Amino acid sequence: MIDSILKRKSIRTFDKQLLSEKDRNLVKEITARMKNDVGPFGNSVKWFVFDVEQYEKEKAVKLGTYGTVKNGQFFFGGIIKNTFEAMMDYGYLFEKIILELTHHNLGTLWIGGMFNRNALDEMILPGEIVPAISPVGYTSEYRSLRDRLTRTAIKGNQRKAFSTLFFDNDLDHPLDESKNLLPLAKYLKLVQVAPSASNKQPWRVVLNDNQADFYLERTPNYAKSLGFDIQAIDMGIALCHFCIGLDEDYVSYEITNNKATYIADSFQFIAGVLTK
Known part of the structure; x- marks a missing residue:
C-alpha cells in the first residue's frame, strides 16, 4: 500500500x-x-x-x-x-x-x-x-x-515543508528530512503526502524515542458551516498513512491516548503511536 x-x-x-x-x-x-x-x-x-x-x-x-x-x-x-x-x-x-x-x-x-x-x-x-x-x-x-483552477487555488501539488509538520520531542526542534536518522521518521514522509480538505495539512507529529504523537493544528474559522469536523477526518487520514508504513515493515505498535510529548495548548492532541 x-x-x-x-x-x-x-x-x-x-x-x-x-x-x-x-x-x-x-x-x-x-x-x-x-x-x-x-x-x-x-x-x-x-x-x-x-x-x-x-x-x-x-x-x-x-x-x-x-x-x-x-x-x-x-x-x-x-x-x-x-x-x-x-x-x-x-x-x-x-x-x-x-x-x-x-x-x-x-x-x-x-x-x-x-x-x-x-x-x-x-x-x-x-x-x-x-x-x-x-x-x-x-x-x-x-x-x-x-479541475485546473481548483488544483491551482488549493496548491494541490504542494506540501508543507517537513520541518513545518514534524518535530523531535518538542516544537523547538523541527525535523530536517535530509539529515534525520530517527527510526520513525521514514514513516512521516507518508504522512506528508496525505490528502486533506483544501490541502490544509493540519497534522503535526512530534517524535519521542519509540512514540509518534499526532496533534491537530486547526485552521482558524475553517469549514465551520459543514456540520461536522472535517479536520478530524484529515487526522484520521494522516494516522492511516503512518500505520500503513509500520504495517508494511512488520513493526508492532499500539495507538494510545497517552502522549509522550507536551507542547502548546493551541495544538490538540489526537493520539500517540507507540512502537514495540
Missing part, C-alpha cells in the same frame, strides 16, 4: 467510459469486506455504493457535486456517527479504500463539502452523517478548466 500512498492523486476529471462491471464489483467487494472493520477510535462505517444516474432517477433527487467532478458516474461513501472520534475513524477507514482502489489503477477523489447531502437523507439515522463520498472511475487524459 505504500506504493498506492505515493502514487495516489485527486482525480476531478474522469473519462466518459463507464466503469466496467468487473470494476464495479471490485468496489462493492472492497466496501463489503470492510463492513466489520473498526477504526482506531472504536467506530465502524456503514458503506454504500451507487450509480449516480440510477440513484437520482429512483429517488428523484440530485446528488450535485457543484462542478467539483466531471464525468463522475459511480460513487462510494459511508454513514457514521457525527462525533469527533468517529470522523477520525472515517478518515482512517475511507482512506484505506481509496488506497486499495488506487492499487487497482482506479481514480478517486475525497469530496467532503461539495455535494448535496440532502440527497442521501433517507439512508441516515439521527446522529449520523455521510461525511465524504468519492467517485470511482478511469482518469481522463485531459483535465477540465475547473
